[in-house]
Amino acid sequence: MNVRELCEALEKPLRLFECSEAPGGIRVRTPFLYPDGDYIDVFVVERDGGLEVTDYGEALGWLRMQLRNDQLSPKQRRLLDDVCLTLGVERF
Numbered sequence: 500m501n502v503r504e505l506c507e508a509l510e511k512p513l514r515l516f517e518c519s520e521a522p523g524g525i526r527v528r529t530p531f532l533y534p535d536g537d538y539i540d541v542f543v544v545e546r547d548g549g550l551e552v553t554d555y556g557e558a559l560g561w562l563r564m565q566l567r568n569d570q571l572s573p574k575q576r577r578l579l580d581d582v583c584l585t586l587g588v589e590r591f
Contacts, residue, residue, distance in 0.1 A: 505543055505550065533561055559590070 506518035506525050517528040524544035531539040541554050562571075562579075571579065583590050 533558075535561075537561075 503525075506527075509516040509527060510518055515530045518525050519528075520526075521542055524542055527541050527543060529539045529541060533539060539554070539558070541552050544551050544553070579590065
């Protein structure tokens, strides 16, 4: 499945996701929201014969903007690591 086929598969059945072209792939506007009401967008790009989904660090950037001292507490770091582990995603 390439990014164009993925876009068609996401848009047609549920109409919850909106796809548009982006450099190197597609931008997917999700129905999910950040706590401040902004929509969460992810990007799907073809890499090494597969598809990679990324938000280019926007979620962590949003979280960082909510912090007083630009540092996650140990508890916040553990929670973030748990979320990544549960979802099978990598944070780097």
